[in-house]
Amino acid sequence: MSWSWFHIIILIPFIFAIFVPILYKQFNPRIHTGWFVLFIPVFLFIYFLRFIPKLSNGESILLTAPWIPSVGINFSTYLDGLSLIFGLLISGVGALVVLYSIYYMSKDREALHNFYVYILLFMGAMLGVVFSDNLFVLYVFWELTSISSFLLIAYWYERKRSRYGAQKSMLITIFGGLSMLAGFVMLWMMTDSFSIREIISQRDVLAGHSLFLPAMLLLLLGAFTKSAQFPFSIWLPDAMEAPTPISAYLHSATMVKAGIYLVARFTPVFGGSVEWFWIVSGIGIITLLYGSITAVRQIDLKALLAYSTISQLGLIMSLLGLGSASVYYVNQEEIAFYAVAVLAAIFHLINHATFKGSLFMVVGIIDHETGTRNIRRLGGLLSLMPISFTIALIGSFSMAGLPPFNGFLSKEMFFTGVLNSTSLPIYGMDKFGVIFPIIAWIASIFTFIYCMILLFKTFTGRHYPERLEKEAHEAPIGMLIPPVIMASLVIILFFFPNLLSEYLLQPALMAILPGVVETGGIDVHISAWHGWTTELFMTLGVVGIGTIMYMTLGKWKGIYRLFSQEGRLNILYDQGIINLESFSQNLTNRYMTGSVRTYLVYIFTFMILMVGGSLVLLNGLTYDFTNDAPITIYEIGIVVGIIISGVIVVFAKSRLTAIIALGALGYLVSILFVLFRAPDLALTQLVVETATVALFLLCFYHLPEFKKKGKGVGFKFTNLVISLGVGVLVTTFALSADGTRLFEPISGFFEQSYELAGAKNIVNAILVDFRGFDTMLEIVVLMIAALGVYTLIKLRLARRDGEE
Amino acid sequence: MKRANDLLLKAVNKVAVLIILTFSINLFFSGHHHPGGGFIGGLGVSAALILLFLTYDIETVTENIPVDFKKVGAVGVLIALVTGMGSFFFDAAFLSQTFGYFDLPVFGKTELATALLFDLGVALAVIGSSVTIIQTISEDE
Numbered sequence: 043m044s045w046s047w048f049h050i051i052i053l054i055p056f057i058f059a060i061f062v063p064i065l066y067k068q069f070n071p072r073i074h075t076g077w078f079v080l081f082i083p084v085f086l087f088i089y090f091l092r093f094i095p096k097l098s099n100g101e102s103i104l105l106t107a108p109w110i111p112s113v114g115i116n117f118s119t120y121l122d123g124l125s126l127i128f129g130l131l132i133s134g135v136g137a138l139v140v141l142y143s144i145y146y147m148s149k150d151r152e153a154l155h156n157f158y159v160y161i162l163l164f165m166g167a168m169l170g171v172v173f174s175d176n177l178f179v180l181y182v183f184w185e186l187t188s189i190s191s192f193l194l195i196a197y198w199y200e201r202k203r204s205r206y207g208a209q210k211s212m213l214i215t216i217f218g219g220l221s222m223l224a225g226f227v228m229l230w231m232m233t234d235s236f237s238i239r240e241i242i243s244q245r246d247v248l249a250g251h252s253l254f255l256p257a258m259l260l261l262l263l264g265a266f267t268k269s270a271q272f273p274f275s276i277w278l279p280d281a282m283e284a285p286t287p288i289s290a291y292l293h294s295a296t297m298v299k300a301g302i303y304l305v306a307r308f309t310p311v312f313g314g315s316v317e318w319f320w321i322v323s324g325i326g327i328i329t330l331l332y333g334s335i336t337a338v339r340q341i342d343l344k345a346l347l348a349y350s351t352i353s354q355l356g357l358i359m360s361l362l363g364l365g366s367a368s369v370y371y372v373n374q375e376e377i378a379f380y381a382v383a384v385l386a387a388i389f390h391l392i393n394h395a396t397f398k399g400s401l402f403m404v405v406g407i408i409d410h411e412t413g414t415r416n417i418r419r420l421g422g423l424l425s426l427m428p429i430s431f432t433i434a435l436i437g438s439f440s441m442a443g444l445p446p447f448n449g450f451l452s453k454e455m456f457f458t459g460v461l462n463s464t465s466l467p468i469y470g471m472d473k474f475g476v477i478f479p480i481i482a483w484i485a486s487i488f489t490f491i492y493c494m495i496l497l498f499k500t501f502t503g504r505h506y507p508e509r510l511e512k513e514a515h516e517a518p519i520g521m522l523i524p525p526v527i528m529a530s531l532v533i534i535l536f537f538f539p540n541l542l543s544e545y546l547l548q549p550a551l552m553a554i555l556p557g558v559v560e561t562g563g564i565d566v567h568i569s570a571w572h573g574w575t576t577e578l579f580m581t582l583g584v585v586g587i588g589t590i591m592y593m594t595l596g597k598w599k600g601i602y603r604l605f606s607q608e609g610r611l612n613i614l615y616d617q618g619i620i621n622l623e624s625f626s627q628n629l630t631n632r633y634m635t636g637s638v639r640t641y642l643v644y645i646f647t648f649m650i651l652m653v654g655g656s657l658v659l660l661n662g663l664t665y666d667f668t669n670d671a672p673i674t675i676y677e678i679g680i681v682v683g684i685i686i687s688g689v690i691v692v693f694a695k696s697r698l699t700a701i702i703a704l705g706a707l708g709y710l711v712s713i714l715f716v717l718f719r720a721p722d723l724a725l726t727q728l729v730v731e732t733a734t735v736a737l738f739l740l741c742f743y744h745l746p747e748f749k750k751k752g753k754g755v756g757f758k759f760t761n762l763v764i765s766l767g768v769g770v771l772v773t774t775f776a777l778s779a780d781g782t783r784l785f786e787p788i789s790g791f792f793e794q795s796y797e798l799a800g801a802k803n804i805v806n807a808i809l810v811d812f813r814g815f816d817t818m819l820e821i822v823v824l825m826i827a828a829l830g831v832y833t834l835i836k837l838r839l840a841r842r843d844g845e846e
Numbered sequence: 847m848k849r850a851n852d853l854l855l856k857a858v859n860k861v862a863v864l865i866i867l868t869f870s871i872n873l874f875f876s877g878h879h880h881p882g883g884g885f886i887g888g889l890g891v892s893a894a895l896i897l898l899f900l901t902y903d904i905e906t907v908t909e910n911i912p913v914d915f916k917k918v919g920a921v922g923v924l925i926a927l928v929t930g931m932g933s934f935f936f937d938a939a940f941l942s943q944t945f946g947y948f949d950l951p952v953f954g955k956t957e958l959a960t961a962l963l964f965d966l967g968v969a970l971a972v973i974g975s976s977v978t979i980i981q982t983i984s985e986d987e
Contacts, residue, residue: 721881722881722883725873725882729889729890729893732893733889733976733980736896736980741983799961800945800946800959801878801879801945801959802880803877803878803881803883805881805883806877806965809883809885809965810961810965811943811961814961814964815941817926818923818927818930818964821922821923821926821968821971821972821975824919824971824975825919825920825974828916828919828975828979829916829978831978831982832916836982
């Protein structure tokens with residue numbers, strides 16, 4: 043267990059984020075800050091590439107660095123085919139997006155330092171998610187991705203829609219994250235391990251456990267919210283308020299795939315159970331259909347891409363669900379037969395990142411160069427932006443599943459996977475299995491239609507310059523390079539898919555389906571031509587019917603008017619938020635009265651119930667006076683003095699008397715400390731008492747009228763009960779604390795202070811050495827309290843000034 | 847906080863503040879073996895400052911001691927944190943303290959303890975927070 047370079051390299055984005063503001067301050071606007079940031083993802087990408095040869099033969103690397111070893115939480119990183127694919131996606135797409143953003147984000151107008159700090163935070167968090175083997179480390183990074191996504195969506199925080207979108211995504215994904223945490227805790231309860239490796243190795247223990255199903259559901263909730271699966275998909279379209287490089291990076295290529303990653307990672311744990319199969323594939327296929335149908339009605343290009351992302355994520359998710367059936371089998375042939383779906387999922391994951399990334403970037407270019415993303419205002423850009431058109435053509439044809447683009451291959455595999463699953467004799471698939479290919483086929487038709495809308499409505503038809511905010515022209519070369527690289531990948535992957543398959547897909551498949559390794563692996567060979575198969579006929583049908591439907595779009599699009607533009611789910615969400623806010627406001631107003639007295643009542647009542655309750659319940663009320671020292675006359679005298687000054691405080695006619703009596707009480711207590719030979723306590727008590735009295739005198743003028751018409755605070759029965767209760771409780775507590783010995787006293791340890799800490803003063807040795815952590819947190823609390831007082835008063839002053 | 851020009855208070859103050867400050871510093875350093883320490887030493891210093899605030903009005907004091915006590919407190923917390931992390935360099939757990947005996951030119955054989963540095967942080971944090979509270983409350987009219 044030690045730190046290795048790999049750990050540090052994963053954390054590099056975080057480390058570099060610290061320097062970004064400094065670089066920004068030094069070099070902006072001479073050099074765009076993005077150029078510095080670009081090094082990081084490029085370096086990471088090359089670094090990860092070096093692992094390919096080692097991992098391609100199914101090896102995996104587990105490195106553990108101690109973090110909180112005392113509770114078994116270690117920063118263990120696990121590198122296998124699956125995490126490597128994600129690592130390459132994160133760093134590779136990251137590099138292209140950073141390059142793109144250098145041209146997209148103006149260095150004169152934008153707060154670039156914030157932008158790049160958030161991006162780096164995200165990158166580091168995402169790498170952490172995919173490389174962590176420890177559940178709780180994974181969880182921490184997982185939430186960090188939600189937070190950085192929130193910050194990035196709200197990057198233009200002066201816009202209302204941005205804030206709305208950021209809040210929405212945060213609420214939904216953090217909700218899912220917390221459910222996932224609960225799922226993780228359950229996993230830990232079942233296996234007594236935080237390591238995903240070990241949990242997988244104990245899957246026999248898990249299968250029969252009563253917490254198996256709850257843990258699975260909670261974990262899936264996390265995955266589905268993150269990956270925008272129906273009905274949690276509503277946050278993704280609103281997240282499009284983020285700058286386009288962000289949409290391309292987080293909300294299409296990487297972050298939304300964290301949910302996919304989670305499902306893939308836990309397939310060896312949960313796969314093979316009927317619930318996992320149906321929930322993952324069912325939700326996935328519904329999302330696929332919902333996303334593609336809704337995408338067709340969009341008029342904003344980015345919203346269209348958002349819904350298409352939702353639908354594609356649904357596609358990948360459903361494939362993972364269907365493929366999980368393979369875990370059920372032990373026979374090599376059957377494993378291979380159903381594993382095709384999982385293979386298609388990983389393949390499509392990569393393809394989606396390439397074509398969707400390029401499409402997002404093209405839409406960003408269009409937005410940047412024309413000032414609008416509205417399909418109704420765009421048109422005829424073909425002659426003005428030929429390069430962008432080419433990229434868009436490649437991207438959308440690939441998304442539609444046409445050759446010669448990589449989307450065709452994975453779409454074919456998708457059909458294969460779906461068709462294979464219909465022959466499953468288990469899970470009731472023999473009865474209902476046939477709906478999967480049907481839904482998949484319908485959804486593919488809609489996918490085809492929106493791809494055509496995206497391409498032809500924007501680039502062909504008549505051009506209306508007066509509808510655009512700017513004069514349209516081709517983007518600068520730097521902005522075109524990243525999408526061109528992605529688009530060329532789209533084509534390269536079509537012609538050489540087996541390169542990818544051998545080095546990346548196969549290792550990833552082995553990581554998701556351990557059964558594949560046990561039975562000697564499967565032959566993964568992707569080819570474009572399989573002969574006249576059912577899949578090919580399905581594709582031909584999609585193209586044929588899709589073209590007809592696209593041509594007659596105007597005739598049937600009216601159906602969409604039957605559904606509200608906003609969508610039922612969004613309305614539900616908005617109302618939910620409003621109701622929740624008013625409900626919590628009402629609730630809070632009910633007990634937060636703004637009066638310190640009420641709060642004291644709460645605090646003391648709580649104390650009586652908690653401390654007194656546990657005293658009674660745990661039989662703590664035992665007294666033992668045998669070892670007590672005799673009480674001297676001085677002590678009696680001082681205690682009488684304390685009682686008298688206490689009574690004076692309560693019955694004083696003026697506040698000044700009360701304050702002075704309170705001071706006297708404090709000083710008498712410090713004399714008690716002197717008698718008991720605690721000079722440190724006595725000294726501290728003296729100074730604290732002095733300072734408090736001075737403070738009281740300072741506030742003297744500000745406090746409300748002490749007495750109103752000679753009636754004091756007024757007598758309240760509840761107050762009497764509570765004050766008596768506190769007095770009785772503290773006394774009995776102190777007495778029984780002396781009489782009860784639950785543990786061996788630790789004072790013996792403190793008595794060695796001279797040997798251990800070189801200090802003759804035990805009190806101070808405890809404060810700064812033995813219990814140094816307590817002291818440190820105490821001074822932090824002190825400081826927070828001081829800053830709290832400061833801000834509260836300054837805020838009030840500022841508000842008062844504002845009103846005048 | 848405008849206050850009558852109290853001659854008596856001012857005269858006593860000149861001597862008293864000096865004594866309190868010296869005593870507080872003594873308390874701070876003697877904390878290792880005798881009653882005292884960072885907490886009480888810091889409180890002593892803030893008591894001296896409060897006395898100044900009471901004698902002169904707050905503007906005069908802030909003019910003559912142009913220190914932002916919020917920052918003093920923050921620096922204190924930071925010192926405590928950083929000295930705690932210092933133990934990482936010696937492969938020890940967070941906040942591990944150590945001590946040793948050295949022969950120094952003037953003082954002779956002296957015990958030096960890392961706890962003192964931590965204690966300095968505590969003292970500064972206490973001074974910073976208590977004075978900040980008192981300053982803001984008294985500035986609020």
